[in-house]
Amino acid sequence: MAVYTQLGAEALAEIIGRFGVGTLVSAKGIAEGVSNSNWLIETEAAGKAQRFILTMYEMRVDVDDLPFFLGLLDHLAERGCPVPRTIHDRDNQPFSLHEGKALALIEFLPGVSVGDPTPAQARAVGAALAQIHLAAADFARQRANDLGISAWQELAQACGGEGLASIHPELGTLVERELPRLARQWPQDLPRSVIHADLFPDNVLILGDRVSGLIDFYFACTDITAYDVAVTHAAWCFGNDGRRFYRELSAALLAGYESVRPLSSAERSALPVLARGAAMRFLLTRAYDWMNTPADALVTRKDPMAFARRLEFYADQANAGIFGSQS
Amino acid sequence: MAVYTQLGAEALAEIIGRFGVGTLVSAKGIAEGVSNSNWLIETEAAGKAQRFILTMYEMRVDVDDLPFFLGLLDHLAERGCPVPRTIHDRDNQPFSLHEGKALALIEFLPGVSVGDPTPAQARAVGAALAQIHLAAADFARQRANDLGISAWQELAQACGGEGLASIHPELGTLVERELPRLARQWPQDLPRSVIHADLFPDNVLILGDRVSGLIDFYFACTDITAYDVAVTHAAWCFGNDGRRFYRELSAALLAGYESVRPLSSAERSALPVLARGAAMRFLLTRAYDWMNTPADALVTRKDPMAFARRLEFYADQANAGIFGSQS
Numbered sequence: 001m002a003v004y005t006q007l008g009a010e011a012l013a014e015i016i017g018r019f020g021v022g023t024l025v026s027a028k029g030i031a032e033g034v035s036n037s038n039w040l041i042e043t044e045a046a047g048k049a050q051r052f053i054l055t056m057y058e059m060r061v062d063v064d065d066l067p068f069f070l071g072l073l074d075h076l077a078e079r080g081c082p083v084p085r086t087i088h089d090r091d092n093q094p095f096s097l098h099e100g101k102a103l104a105l106i107e108f109l110p111g112v113s114v115g116d117p118t119p120a121q122a123r124a125v126g127a128a129l130a131q132i133h134l135a136a137a138d139f140a141r142q143r144a145n146d147l148g149i150s151a152w153q154e155l156a157q158a159c160g161g162e163g164l165a166s167i168h169p170e171l172g173t174l175v176e177r178e179l180p181r182l183a184r185q186w187p188q189d190l191p192r193s194v195i196h197a198d199l200f201p202d203n204v205l206i207l208g209d210r211v212s213g214l215i216d217f218y219f220a221c222t223d224i225t226a227y228d229v230a231v232t233h234a235a236w237c238f239g240n241d242g243r244r245f246y247r248e249l250s251a252a253l254l255a256g257y258e259s260v261r262p263l264s265s266a267e268r269s270a271l272p273v274l275a276r277g278a279a280m281r282f283l284l285t286r287a288y289d290w291m292n293t294p295a296d297a298l299v300t301r302k303d304p305m306a307f308a309r310r311l312e313f314y315a316d317q318a319n320a321g322i323f324g325s326q327s
Numbered sequence: 328m329a330v331y332t333q334l335g336a337e338a339l340a341e342i343i344g345r346f347g348v349g350t351l352v353s354a355k356g357i358a359e360g361v362s363n364s365n366w367l368i369e370t371e372a373a374g375k376a377q378r379f380i381l382t383m384y385e386m387r388v389d390v391d392d393l394p395f396f397l398g399l400l401d402h403l404a405e406r407g408c409p410v411p412r413t414i415h416d417r418d419n420q421p422f423s424l425h426e427g428k429a430l431a432l433i434e435f436l437p438g439v440s441v442g443d444p445t446p447a448q449a450r451a452v453g454a455a456l457a458q459i460h461l462a463a464a465d466f467a468r469q470r471a472n473d474l475g476i477s478a479w480q481e482l483a484q485a486c487g488g489e490g491l492a493s494i495h496p497e498l499g500t501l502v503e504r505e506l507p508r509l510a511r512q513w514p515q516d517l518p519r520s521v522i523h524a525d526l527f528p529d530n531v532l533i534l535g536d537r538v539s540g541l542i543d544f545y546f547a548c549t550d551i552t553a554y555d556v557a558v559t560h561a562a563w564c565f566g567n568d569g570r571r572f573y574r575e576l577s578a579a580l581l582a583g584y585e586s587v588r589p590l591s592s593a594e595r596s597a598l599p600v601l602a603r604g605a606a607m608r609f610l611l612t613r614a615y616d617w618m619n620t621p622a623d624a625l626v627t628r629k630d631p632m633a634f635a636r637r638l639e640f641y642a643d644q645a646n647a648g649i650f651g652s653q654s
Contacts, residue, residue, distance in 0.1 A: 008440075008441065008442025008443065009439035009440055009441045009442060009533070010441065010442055010443055011442070012439065013439070024439060025437045025438070025439075025534065026435075026437045026438060026439060026532075027439050028355075028357045028358075028359065028367055029357060029358035029359065030355045030356060030357050030358065030367070031355075031356035031357065031358050032355065032356065040355055040357070040367055042437065108353075110352045110353045110369065111352070111353060112336035112339065112340070112351060112352075112353060112354050113335075113336055114335065114336045114337065115335025115336060115337055115338070116335065116337055205353075206336070207352065
């Protein structure tokens with residue numbers, strides 16, 4: 001959440017000039033995105049104000065992945081999904097370089113990120129997720145999920161048993177118990193597609209009960225479609241700290257999803273293990289970041305325990321019914 | 328440069344609802360301001376989009392000062408100065424509290440902050456500065472300058488000779504030489520008024536050669552009017568690192584100022600000592616922040632030496648002519 005690169009007005013005006021979207025009128029660095037620099041840009045052309053997000057990609061995003069990320073936005077937007085279009089420059093390129101860093105100009109979408117979603121909003125999010133799954137079916141590019149199940153063992157080792165125990169005495173035991181179970185039970189033949197893989201409330205813009213935008217596709221990849229449902233479930237159906245499960249949000253999210261793309265019975269049966277996997281993924285990346293971020297750093301560390309609690313919840317047989325038939 | 332407080336969409340919608348400016352359509356945390364949280368807000372009323380800056384005041388701003396800061400904006404805006412109006416809430420209050428923190432809704436102004444000003448832009452900035460000095464003449468409130476000359480000795484002591492030497496071997500000597508000179512030579516009977524006291528390029532919005540906004544009045548106070556000219560001179564007429572002086576920017580800034588408010592001969596004669604004072608003020612606050620910010624913190628430390636160089640420049644007799652007659 002920062003602006004890592006300073007761009008003067010002159011550089012910004014030159015950059016915006018490459019796109020044929022009018023004259024630069026305003027540029028505000030915005031505190032969004034995990035590790036990119038973003039500006040909310042306003043231009044004027046023929047008396048009409050237009051807004052855009054200018055993104056400069058910093059270390060975490062690999063430039064080789066940009067054709068996937070940006071091509072996906074265009075593909076989905078063309079098919080009516082609520083995602084921002086990329087603005088191509090005068091050479092019809094979706095991104096270009098500025099002093100060695102890649103940047104892209106992306107459509108601004110209205111809407112706000114909700115903190116306490118309502119069931120109607122969760123339903124709309126489920127439907128929007130299913131919409132991108134269907135619309136991405138004929139997207140030609142692929143991208144491996146580098147934070148998928150094959151990465152978890154290594155992540156756990158990078159944290160180390162002692163490291164995990166330093167966060168919470170039982171965290172190491174939980175990971176040790178669940179990782180082999182996940183490896184054993186992980187489904188092998190479910191439908192795969194492009195998935196968002198990080199559809200937290202932060203990455204959904206909402207107006208009233210309507211999804212006005214799905215954003216931040218920088219974890220998008222090719223993986224099990226229903227795993228994305230599980231990630232979104234873990235992201236939307238609990239209180240932040242993971243102590244409280246919201247049954248109505250869960251039911252609404254799944255019903256919204258199935259109103260657009262019904263789950264097969266194999267997918268539905270796999271949801272409990274996929275949800276444990278989703279909780280494990282965020283538990284591990286948060287634990288790793290926790291251990292590698294000084295306690296007094298200006299970035300807010302996200303508590304890994306919030307996802308340890310979700311993992312325990314999903315692993316509890318008493319909760320097996322939450323993914324039961326939704327229709 | 329951060330958003331210190333997280334506000335969910337629900338809280339934001341409730342807050343914006345207090346102002347009667349339509350429905351919340353978008354809210355982006357922006358990376359601006361030294362230690363406040365700011366959001367660029369968009370609302371819609373009767374099909375018309377409006378933009379505002381929502382500011383939440385964090386530790387550095389004293390709530391008791393808000394009637395001065397916000398009242399000043401309204402006072403200046405009413406007199407046609409390019410400053411943002413404050414939006415009063417339904418109870419006609421310019422600020423209110425949210426969970427113990429003060430917040431204000433402020434008009435959004437277009438424009439960008441320039442990195443390499445042109446003489447025409449420097450001229451416009453000088454004229455805008457003079458305009459606020461004149462327009463503030465009948466502003467009823469006063470506020471002491473807590474970073475004025477009476478604070479410098481204490482700031483230097485807080486840094487300590489060793490502390491200053493740890494930044495640069497000659498920094499302590501420079502401060503020791505110049506502080507008593509400033510105390511001895513500081514003018515006592517020049518006109519006083521409200522001054523901005525921090526009019527760096529960051530705090531000026533520009534469109535082409537026109538000043539579209541002066542912002543961030545949170546150092547504004549009552550002090551020697553010509554000291555504000557000196558601060559603005561130190562802020563605009565040098566390369567960032569203070570190694571290079573731009574004679575054309577200096578001449579343009581002063582000519583622009585005098586096109587609106589001519590300096591008296593006493594003010595003009597005092598500019599060299601006032602400029603040394605301005606350089607000392609930023610030298611000392613930057614040195615203090617430098618020593619109290621870990622080198623690996625996410626905030627960019629600003630180099631105190633950039634103002635030590637300006638101080639040396641202003642103290643050099645060879646440069647005495649730069650403040651000579653401008654008319």
